[in-house]
Amino acid sequence: MSRLVFPARIPYNRAMPTSATHASLPPGPPADALILGAGPAGLLCALTAARRGRRVALADASEITARKLRASGGGRSNCTNLNAAPEHYLSANPHFVAQALRRFTPQYFLALLDQLGLSASEEDFGRIFCDQGATPLTDALEGACRKAGCRFLLNRRVEAVTPTREGFRVDTDRGPLNAPRVVLALGSPAWPALGGTDSTARLAGSLGLTHVPARPALTPFTCTGAMLDLCRQLSGVGLTATLSCLGKSFTDGLLFTHQGLSGPAALQISSHWRRGEALTIDLAPGADLGQLLRDPARGRHLARTVLAGLMPRRLADALLAALPPKLAAAANRKCAELPRAQLEALAAVVHDWRVTPSGTLGMARAEAASGGLDTALFSPRTFECRALPGFFAIGEALDVAGELGGYNLHWAWASGFCAGMAV
Ligand SMILES: Cc1cc2nc3c(=O)[nH]c(=O)nc-3n(C[C@H](O)[C@H](O)[C@H](O)COP(=O)(O)OP(=O)(O)OC[C@H]3O[C@@H](n4cnc5c(N)ncnc54)[C@H](O)[C@@H]3O)c2cc1C
Numbered sequence: 001m002s003r004l005v006f007p008a009r010i011p012y013n014r015a016m017p018t019s020a021t022h023a024s025l026p027p028g029p030p031a032d033a034l035i036l037g038a039g040p041a042g043l044l045c046a047l048t049a050a051r052r053g054r055r056v057a058l059a060d061a062s063e064i065t066a067r068k069l070r071a072s073g074g075g076r077s078n079c080t081n082l083n084a085a086p087e088h089y090l091s092a093n094p095h096f097v098a099q100a101l102r103r104f105t106p107q108y109f110l111a112l113l114d115q116l117g118l119s120a121s122e123e124d125f126g127r128i129f130c131d132q133g134a135t136p137l138t139d140a141l142e143g144a145c146r147k148a149g150c151r152f153l154l155n156r157r158v159e160a161v162t163p164t165r166e167g168f169r170v171d172t173d174r175g176p177l178n179a180p181r182v183v184l185a186l187g188s189p190a191w192p193a194l195g196g197t198d199s200t201a202r203l204a205g206s207l208g209l210t211h212v213p214a215r216p217a218l219t220p221f222t223c224t225g226a227m228l229d230l231c232r233q234l235s236g237v238g239l240t241a242t243l244s245c246l247g248k249s250f251t252d253g254l255l256f257t258h259q260g261l262s263g264p265a266a267l268q269i270s271s272h273w274r275r276g277e278a279l280t281i282d283l284a285p286g287a288d289l290g291q292l293l294r295d296p297a298r299g300r301h302l303a304r305t306v307l308a309g310l311m312p313r314r315l316a317d318a319l320l321a322a323l324p325p326k327l328a329a330a331a332n333r334k335c336a337e338l339p340r341a342q343l344e345a346l347a348a349v350v351h352d353w354r355v356t357p358s359g360t361l362g363m364a365r366a367e368a369a370s371g372g373l374d375t376a377l378f379s380p381r382t383f384e385c386r387a388l389p390g391f392f393a394i395g396e397a398l399d400v401a402g403e404l405g406g407y408n409l410h411w412a413w414a415s416g417f418c419a420g421m422a423v
Contacts, residue, residue, distance in 0.1 A: 031057040031151065033423040034170060034179035036158045038065040039195075041395025041412035042185035043141045048420025050148035057179070058150060059172060061157040066138045067194045068187070072409060077134035079113075080106040080413065081406035082126035089411065090271055090401045092212055096375040097400055097411065100383075104414035116140040125252075127405045153177070158186065161203050167390055181423045183383075183392040185416065188369035189214050190396070196363065200372060200397040207388065210374035212399040216366035217271035220262035221279075221357035228358075230318055231256045237314050242282040243269040251285050252404075256315075260357055268404050270360050271370060281353040283319075284310035290347035299336030303346055306335060310350060319349060368408050370401040382422035383415055392419045 033049050035042045038060035050056045064070070072078065081088070084106050089097045106128065113120055118140055119131045130137045146152070153172075160171040167180035184203065190196045204211035223231050234256035241254035243265045255263030261279075269279060292298060292306050308316035320331055327349070330342040338346075363369065373393050377385055383398075385391040394415035402408040 031055045031179050033057075033181040033183060034059065034168070034177055035183045035185055036161070036170065037185035037187060037395075037397075038062075038142075038152060038154070039185060039187050039395060039412065040066055040069045040141075040409055041187075041397075041416040042066075042183070043069075043138075043145055044413045044416030045183055045185060045392075045394055045420040045423070046145045046150045047141065047148055048417050049423050050145065050150050052421065054423060056145075056148075056150045057153055057177075058145070059153040059156045059158055059170065059177065061155070061197070062195050063155045065142050065152070065154070068191065068196075069138045069141075069409070070135050071194055072134050073129060073406075075134050077130045077137050078127050078406040078409070079120065079130050079137060080109045080128045080410045082106050082122065082128065084407060084410045084414075088403045088405075088407045090217070090370050090403075091375060091399050093375045093399070096378075096380050096398075097414075099380045100414040100418045101410075103381075104417040106410060108417070109410065109413050113137075116144060125405055158199060158203070160206060161391075163207075163388060163391070181390045181392070183394060183419050183423060184373075184397050185394050186397050188372060188396040189363050190216065190366040190369040192363065196369075200393075204373055207391075209377055209385065209387075212371040212374055214363075214369040214371035216360060216363045217370045217401045218267040218367035218404055219270050219360045219362060219365050220257065221260040221266055221270060221273075222359045222361060223260035223355070224358040226322075227355060228260065230322065231260050232258055234314055234318055237312050238263060239283065239312055239315065240285065241265055242285040244280040244282075245269050245273050245277055248272040250403075254281070259361070261355070264404050267367065271368075271401060271403070273357070273360070275359065276356070278354045278356045281355055282351045283315070283353060284350050287350075288347075289350045290344060293335045293338060293343045293346065296336070299334065301335055302331070303333060303335050303338060303343075304331040307331065307346060307350060323349065367404070368396060368401045370399070372397055372399040372401075375399050381418060383419040384422060392423060394419045 032054045033056050035046050035058040038058040042058055046056045046058050084101050086098050120128045122128055157173040162169045168182040170177045186199045189198045201211045235258045238255045242251040250265045250268035252264035254265045287310050304320055375398055383392045383394050395412040402411050
């Protein structure tokens, strides 16, 4: 892993005059902006706005901030990706993310980490992990927000948002809050055990805003029947594979589990999979079993030995044991003796394995959700709602879902930053 050093330069600290506003909050100073949700998007929005001189309050249902961020990357937080660009995001409006990604780059986030006294390292595919881990990152961000004067109203569930003459009234389970500007950063229903709720969709309905139905993204597959038996037999076996479906392909880790298929490649393709569709799995991407079997230098080798050399032994044994009798017989022959059709059929077992999952683990284990507030309603620069001036939405609440690899957190930072510069 190479160590990254970036200059601590970030367009913060630019003091802007606060507007004369009407706001009412529990005893304490009023707020120019009330942020609903203290996840990563809400925190970065709050920090940015507070460093511009805005008076900021955040309301969150949980008693601790940003539970998903604290759990991110298995506790290591894959907090951004050097390749952050629109092609890594799923949205009905694929251009929507472009401006924010241009304005808030991964380098800006790394500079912010540096300001917070944290560091990061790059792993495969441009993935950046916080060296200190997810909890220190969250605590540092929350601490920076508090230092900048943000008020945290935790343990406070948002139930409704109503436009008023002076701005917005936000009804919560502990009474109403009022503010001239409101930023919705309530996330998606993904992984409810870490605070995912359908609040964004409910509030959208009551405000008359279009909401694209949420679907689980980045979630493991379940299997039934013989495929489930195979997955259980291979539980714990991992390898690099290419998984394809509906015109999308991902090459990354694949893991067999007691329930079906997981690992980064399976999570990635799950965001595109539709029930009933087959996955095409290449178990040895980068190799060409057909060519290896035809290679005269391997003519005296058994076909099964050549096949087994391309993957973990347990997987090869299980695949060979599951072959139909004719193909099993072919696998036991020397490569030079194999007719072309059998050679191709054996290659297809490795490179063109068709698996139809029975389903996924759904929202319960989805790292993100596609769908969300219709991006057409919001400015891609400020994230303000065109029809509701003073109302902003950021992060996963919007119809934007990133690929695995730090893209979702980068979206939370980028959209939070842009709204924080505008509120
Ligand atoms: C297990 C797991 C691991 C992940 N790992 C990574 C990773 O390594 N890299 C990556 O890029 N992405 C990762 N993600 C995805 C990433 O965490 C999310 O995309 C990101 O947290 C979204 O940020 P957000 O601020 O928009 O929403 P959230 O993080 O969901 O924050 C929303 C906040 O709103 C609060 N809230 C919800 N409803 C209400 C309500 N009615 N009233 C008040 N408050 C409410 C919640 O308590 C929460 O604090 C992971 C997700 C999970 C579940």
